[in-house]
Amino acid sequence: MTFDSQSQGRQTSRAAGVSFASRLTFEDIHHSYHGKETIRGISLTAEPGEVLCLLGPSGSGKTTLLRIAAGIEVQSRGRVVIDGREAAGPSVFLPPEKRGIGLMFQDFALFPHMTVLDNVRFGLTALTAHEAAAAARAALERVGLAHYAGKYPHALSGGEQQRVALARALAPRPGVLLMDEPFSGLDSRLKDTIRADTLAILRESRATAIVVTHDAEEAMRMADRIALLRDGRLVQAGSAEELYQAPRDLFAAAFFSEINEFSGIVSGGRVETPLGIVPAHDLSDGSKVSVAVRLSDVRVMPQGGSIEARIRSRRFLGVVELLNLAVSGREEPVRARIRADLLPPHISDVTLSVAPQDILVFEKADQTA
Template identity: 50%
Template structure:
């Protein structure tokens, strides 16, 4: 089963919120719509689900057109599962009752088996007779996922489904959700504004800005080969350094990196964006730097560094190193950029 969106445009009160989106979600694929709030991600989900009339473009499920201007298949006939941000559980129904809500067309016996199967898939079969208020936030989210998957939809949509959970619980619940979606084997479209969450869940990411898809590809492609500074900074932290393009290299205060093929930058001023893990701290050679702080953050060590910018000023840079590295404040080190984690773009507008 596939989901295809072609030429989708949408506006509210004359304000364009989706400006020509084309997407194809492959069988069993998890596609994350990533981007700032208000950039049309949730609107896309609502259009796919049939909760809003399509103004322009086409939506196909399994090769069948379910949405065109003036030709809309009703939401209940689209076979789309939807997990809302607030879960939208019915407080007066048990967990089993919530999961069974979309199964009214099934015979009673078959409905019971479908509910039991859905709850077992999310590990909540022991809570069938509990009510939503008796569950933790993570358990409520899993009930919402079970309800979305119980009717065996053609596609499942998740709208900021982990946003209301605290950080520690969010990690566990999204891990559980990833395994459930993968085992279900149906295409999924997930909306989030959290880049780490998108990289964790997605087979591919569609990064949106102002109603358009800026870059579409696997998480590693967006992280390691961003097409512009917006993509680079949205996918993770970067150090910004003034650069000068000359003879096929970008020269900076901490060293030069070769331009990537196809960069197409003319010689002259530029800007180099460097991932913190791409700032190498060397035993010898490189550019002198001074350690301002060194903090263990669990999986990595974050080092704050001061480097002369070559014009009488100071650059404040971050480096991420393996855990266990300890550097003292005021300690002198040398640094150099890793070309694989460095991206060169035209200089930022003043």
């Protein structure tokens, strides 16, 4: 089920009150589990009203950081500060219900024996029964499911259950909404629509939102800012454009796109790679570097390129083709992702070119490698 977010916003702006967005700050957060450090000194702020995505692979600490913000987990060191007030620190620990935070779980956690309306009003214990029912109905109207108030969760689709969970999290009008992999259980065909609708609802509610995901594209679609995590550390934070165009290291570059990776050594302020020579003026001669080139930045043409190559295999993927190419001086194939109608069907010998600005150079942390 979908709905027009603009018209829905006009209908619900009077019926459902908006939240007062909070600022949530992690200050030098550390966390350990059974003696293993899972969060290693993360400092990060979610600004009022923004959507901040915590992005990273499994085990990077995303969900743990979210649970620390919610008060479900306790950090071993550092502070959680909400609107300038310490919520968790050396001498203070506010329980979850005192933090003004809404939490939306990955599995939605709906009560199967309760109606949709009762699920949404479950946490509104500070209100009278009449007020709680009115607030729950307003939240359901906001997500376009007011007409399902009397139904039970099993009668709803996955996307509709996701919206009920969102309505329940928004009903108390939290200053911060925490969402743990909210779209992971949805059919891939529905994700784009559900994500867009959810983002529209978040904008209308005005709450600060922190969303956990392992999907870089999903983060780029939703976030005002992205915080990329790895092994419990913050790798880089910024806008989608900043992380994609100026990745801080090889891990960040590879997380946002498929890359060809080469090793090289700086000589005379430059690095020679199988795909061209690139400047490295900020690195000293003899430095060992990792070089990355995105598959989409490898231009393939019958002739006119600066590098000769032979097609080892090509895979048709609809709009694009994925090519494996043999290039002189490299045992592993160079991969390229090109428009599907760019090359004749039976061509084998081609040429390549890569713009120097599309070759990313990173100094290796371990210079003995």
